[in-house]
Amino acid sequence: MDLRLRITTLMTLILIASLLLPSCARASVDIVAGSSHIANIISDVSAGKLKARVLIPPEACPGHYDIKPGDIEALTKCKALIIHDYQQKMKNVTSAIEAAKNPSLLVKVIEVKGNWMVPSVQAEGVGKIAEVLAELDRENAAFYRQRAEERKKAILAKGEEVKRRLEAANLSKVKVICADMQAGFVKWAGFDVVASYGRPEELSVSDVERLVKQAKEAGVVLVIDNLQSGATATSEAMARDIGAVQVTISNFPGGLKGTETWEKALDRNVELLFEALARTKK
Numbered sequence: 558m559d560l561r562l563r564i565t566t567l568m569t570l571i572l573i574a575s576l577l578l579p580s581c582a583r584a585s586v587d588i589v590a591g592s593s594h595i596a597n598i599i600s601d602v603s604a605g606k607l608k609a610r611v612l613i614p615p616e617a618c619p620g621h622y623d624i625k626p627g628d629i630e631a632l633t634k635c636k637a638l639i640i641h642d643y644q645q646k647m648k649n650v651t652s653a654i655e656a657a658k659n660p661s662l663l664v665k666v667i668e669v670k671g672n673w674m675v676p677s678v679q680a681e682g683v684g685k686i687a688e689v690l691a692e693l694d695r696e697n698a699a700f701y702r703q704r705a706e707e708r709k710k711a712i713l714a715k716g717e718e719v720k721r722r723l724e725a726a727n728l729s730k731v732k733v734i735c736a737d738m739q740a741g742f743v744k745w746a747g748f749d750v751v752a753s754y755g756r757p758e759e760l761s762v763s764d765v766e767r768l769v770k771q772a773k774e775a776g777v778v779l780v781i782d783n784l785q786s787g788a789t790a791t792s793e794a795m796a797r798d799i800g801a802v803q804v805t806i807s808n809f810p811g812g813l814k815g816t817e818t819w820e821k822a823l824d825r826n827v828e829l830l831f832e833a834l835a836r837t838k839k
Contacts, residue, residue: 588693589631591640591650592619593811594673597819598686599639602704606697607690612638612653615811618756618785619644624653632657637693639686642668665689672741674808674826676716679819680709715820719827723747731834734772736783736792738808743781746830751775757791765795772799778837779804781830784812804833 587608590596593615599607610631613622619641632638632653644650645666654664667685671678687705691698728747735743740753752771754760760768772780777799782792784807796803806826807813816822 587631587635589628589635589638591638591644592673593809594679594682594819595639595641595667595686597810597817598683598708599690601708602683602687602690602701603694603697604700604704606700607694609639610635612640612650613644615807615809616784616813618787620647620649621787622649624649624656629653629656632662633659635659635662637663637665637689639665639667639689642666642670663693665692672739672745672808674742674819674823675745676712676719676823678741680712683708683712712819715823719823720747723827726831726834731779732772732775732777733779733781734768734777734795735779735781736786738783738786739781739806742806742808742826746827748779748781751777754792756786757788760791765791769795769798772801777801779830779833781806781833783808785809802833802836804829806830 587610588599589612590599590609591612593611596609596611599609612624612628612631613619638654640650645664654662667682667689669678669682669685673679673682683705687701690701694701723746726747729749732749732751733743734752734754735748735750737753737755740750744750752768754764754768772795778801780792780796780799780801780803782789782803782805784805789803789805792805793803795801806829807816807822810819810822811817812822813825816825
């Protein structure tokens, strides 16, 4: 190749690279997400324009997870931390923010009430997170809002599809007790929730005895526990005493194997509930 041609080609490549680099920089706003729900929504709404790292692993209890050095390091380097409203006063989260010593860190709180596995709640979360992303990356604000509208429609359509399956099972006649953290989802699914209970360490012997008595009298057939609440020994013991079937479902995508998206987590929860219900009839 002629020397002049080589130089021209090299200069052209350098010019192309210089034009691309600013665009790439704008597209890599690093965000730490308080949960897998938030991280997944950021990924869906931004279509890869923004990168999110999950602070609390999906299988862990949001309030009891021990923050790791890597979590603090991520907070020292990121532009924003997006958390659920219930996380803003959790000691592990506030301590991590303090330890990061990042004066430019923006902490954004998503105020959405209810269980995020419920379609309407998930859709509301998408809209509010999209607004935060639009604020953080104004250049792509319209894109995020459009993607959010598309995502909300997909969530609600999935919810209607699953709800039809649940309604066909006539679950309103199925009496259950469940973990407090699952009550919203279990009620949305259509079950008759006789009572709910807190984390295992919050239950006294008298609490358990009261729950078992109440469940027996009501004819409870399922004890539905929450994966993120920790050990299931208490709910399993209650199920045995009641003569019911125990089942554990998840409140976050990725908590159970093969459930990395909200849709997959929803489907798996419903599968587990149907499987447990089938065991009550044997």
